[in-house]
Amino acid sequence: MRKVFQEELTQVGDDLIEISKLVSEAIEKATTAFEGADIDLAQDVIAADARIDFLQNGLDERAIDILALQGPVASDLRMIVGSLRMSASLERMGDLARHVAQLARLRYPATVIPSSLTETFKAMARHDLxxxxxxxxxxxxxxxxxxxEIxxxxxxxxxxxxxxxxAIASPDWNETASTTVDVALASRYFERFADHGVSVARKVTYLVTGEWQPEGF
Amino acid sequence: MRKVFQEELTQVGDDLIEISKLVSEAIEKATTAFEGADIDLAQDVIAADARIDFLQNGLDERAIDILALQGPVASDLRMIVGSLRMSASLERMGDLARHVAQLARLRYPATVIPSSLTETFKAMARHDLxxxxxxxxxxxxxxxxxxxEIxxxxxxxxxxxxxxxxAIASPDWNETASTTVDVALASRYFERFADHGVSVARKVTYLVTGEWQPEGF
Structure with a gap:
């Protein structure tokens, strides 16, 4: 029984890692599609997001089964509940990568971002990755x-x-309203994406130290 | 033991209802502040969000204690895990109300929304409330x-x-870039707010029927 339990806990951890890797792939492809107006790649990301959602559901079901069948306590219990929270963060990161890809698809064959901000968005995408x-x-x-580091x-x-x-608020800005909105939303997607990474970092820190860290610990 | 357990489950349910009422208050005040450029009310919402976060943490701790001490199974277990998810949705709704209030504060003494969209945003706010x-x-x-209904x-x-x-994409739109961004972000906050309401609706439906509903069930 104990051995099965440990295997199941390990499986939950492995599931999280697998989802995290898929999220890496999603944001890498989404930003390539976004920067280069590549509609096929954008479609790939949009389609692949269903896989992330599917894995998250599977992880959640597994976690709930462990709670029901094994009745874990103390640090094991917190690990399971923490995994439910982390899977939600990763799933949301997948959604945000999909939003970036959807913007690329919407504006195809044009690129979303005006040239004055290309480097800024490349840097943001690199950091998110x-x-x-x-x-x-x-x-x-x-x-x-x-x-x-996160x-x-x-x-x-x-x-x-x-x-x-x-840049948008400066007097030099003279893009169309649609471009302005795209830029603002895209920037927010990249920013929220990183925030969810921080949520995972805070959760793991809590699981390791047993102490909840204030924002920006 | 059984009686204590039922009381604790009821308490989790009551906590969710209390947080939901605070979220109502937050979105009502935030939109009043937003529509009327009322900075004091905006500050109230921003300060009150900490209370929602505090209650969410308390609910989560209580839920984890129940899992550890009572080892609930079947529908009780799903109710507890569902509560963790619902509290996260409600907490996020509180954040979004705070974002609306922060926009009002940022643009004070001006209003955020141009007069051409005042009625649209009033309707969105009314629906969110x-x-x-x-x-x-x-x-x-x-x-x-x-x-x-949700x-x-x-x-x-x-x-x-x-x-x-x-409206933003139409040729008649001639607001500044900053206003355009504010309008786009505010609209997205109201829209995401409603989405989280739907998440709660789906979760409760699942708890009642035992069947997970596809999006837009």
Whole structure:
């Protein structure tokens, strides 16, 4: 019984890692599609999001079965409940990657972002991708240094997000209203994506230390 | 033991209802602040959001204690896990009400929304407020007719959200880039707010029927 239980806990951890890797793939493809107006790649991301949702549902069902059949307590219990929260964050990251791909599809064959902001969005996308790699690493190793790196990467995304809104508000900005909205929404998608990475980092930190960290710990 | 357990389950349900009522209050005040450029009311909403977060944490702790100490199974277990999900949705609705209030504060003493869209946003806000009342009623009664009403109200919000984006894309739109961004973000906040109401409706429907409903059931 105990052995089965440990295997099931490990499986939940593995599921989280698998979903995290799919989220990496999703944001990488979504931003490539977004930067290069590649509609096939955008379609891929949109279709692949269903797989992430499916895996999240499977993980949640497994977690609930463990709660019902094994009655875990203490740190095992917190790990299971934490996994439910982390799977929700990862699923939401998948949704946001899909939103980025949907913007690319909507504006095809044009690119979404005006050239003045191309580099800013490339940097944001690179940081978001890095966060997914860090999240996977954190789930694999539970190394809290990685959790701290996620917070730093998220700060870089926040700064870039702010710079986008400053660019829009500046007198030099003369894009159409539709482009302005696309830019604002895309920037928010990238920013929220990173926030969910931070949620996972905070949750793992809590599971490792037993102490809930204030925002921006 | 059994009596304590039932009392604790009831308490979790009552906590959800209390949070739902605070979310009603938050969206009502936030939209009044937003429509009338009332900075004091906006500050109230921003400050009160901490209370919602605090109650959510308390509910989650209580739910985890029940899992640890009572080892609930079957429908009780699903109710507890469902409550964790619903509290996350309600907490996020509180965040979105805070975002609306923050926009009002940012643009004070101006109003956020240009007069051409005042009525559209009033309607969106009214529907969002209605959704919170419906969510409270659904949590209190578990009447699935109310769940279906929430879906209808959400569709109305989606239509209004779409009409905002059409207005921005039309050739007649000649607002500044900052106003355009504010309008787009505010519309998205109201739309996401309603989506989280739908999440609660789906979760309650699942708890009552035992069957997971596809999106837009």
């Amino acid at each position: 890095q966060i997914t790699h860090q999240v996977t690493q954190l789930l694999e190793t539970r190394d809290l240094n990685v959790a701290r 917070l730093k990467t998220n700060s870089a995304v926040d700064d870039l997000h702010l710079s986008v809104f400053k | 209605q959704i919170t009342h419906q969510v409270t009623q659904l949590l209190e009664t578990r009447d699935l007719n109310v769940a279906r 879906l209808k109200t959400n569709s109305a919000v989606d239509d209004l959200h779409l009409s905002v984006f059409k």
